[in-house]
Amino acid sequence: SQQGEEDPQALSIQEGENATMNCSYKTSINNLQWYRQNSGRGLVHLILIRSNEREKHSGRLRVTLDTSKKSSSLLITASRAADTASYFCATALVSSYKLIFGSGTRLLVRP
Amino acid sequence: DTGVSQNPRHKITKRGQNVTFRCDPISEHNRLYWYRQTLGQGPEFLTYFQNEAQLEKSRLLSDRFSAERPKGSFSTLEIQRTEQGDSAMYLCASSRTESNTEAFFGQGTRLTVV
Numbered sequence: 001s002q003q004g005e006e007d008p009q010a011l012s013i014q015e016g017e018n019a020t021m022n023c024s025y026k027t028s029i030n031n032l033q034w035y036r037q038n039s040g041r042g043l044v045h046l047i048l049i050r051s052n053e054r055e056k057h058s059g060r061l062r063v064t065l066d067t068s069k070k071s072s073s074l075l076i077t078a079s080r081a082a083d084t085a086s087y088f089c090a091t092a093l094v095s096s097y098k099l100i101f102g103s104g105t106r107l108l109v110r111p
Numbered sequence: 112d113t114g115v116s117q118n119p120r121h122k123i124t125k126r127g128q129n130v131t132f133r134c135d136p137i138s139e140h141n142r143l144y145w146y147r148q149t150l151g152q153g154p155e156f157l158t159y160f161q162n163e164a165q166l167e168k169s170r171l172l173s174d175r176f177s178a179e180r181p182k183g184s185f186s187t188l189e190i191q192r193t194e195q196g197d198s199a200m201y202l203c204a205s206s207r208t209e210s211n212t213e214a215f216f217g218q219g220t221r222l223t224v225v
Binding site: 040088092104 | 115142144146152153154155156159161166167200202204210211212213214215216217218219221
């Protein structure tokens with residue numbers, strides 16, 4: 001079963017707007033990672049946040065982590081059409097080195 | 112390019128046939144992962160290796176699936192007696208041994224069982 005669940009499942013916004021995606025998970029983690037996948041392609045790592053971190057930035061990306069609520073959010077600011085993709089959160093468990101992925105958020109950025 | 116390489120990119124096979132996929136990880140990465148992804152879903156963990164040792168295997172993986180990493184470098188994933196339900200994208204990823212490092216994914220092998 002999936003460890004993480006993303007919300008919303010799909011998101012459609014206008015270019016220039018911000019996009020926020022949320023991820024919830026169930027068990028203790030070492031870190032949480034966000035990946036992007038363009039249609040039919042492999043996954044590209046975006047950002048990693050450790051369990052002792054609360055917020056992290058990378059370019060137009062901002063990630064937050066709330067371990068008490070077992071949740072994370074990914075904010076993409078000033079979105080571009082090229083940001084259109086599926087976004088997945090993945091948790092690295094304390095008990096294992098495997099990454100467990102959620103079901104993803106499909107983002108459409110309209111030009 | 113020294114990224115993760117997967118071959119073949121596409122495979123069409125008849126039901127009941129065996130198929131084998133290959134993954135070449137980034138050379139200095141000790142960990143190697145296999146995932147399966149179906150349309151509209153996130154990648155589902157299958158198994159992972161640290162060097163040549165297979166450390167974990169998903170309970171969802173039937174006995175028809177086997178993976179090897181004989182010299183701790185490339186890995187193969189074999190599916191015996193394929194079924195239509197095996198149709199999916201098979202993704203390989205590799206990472207360093209240290210904790211809190213990201214995984215690098217290949218482009219995947221898309222399997223279609225007809």
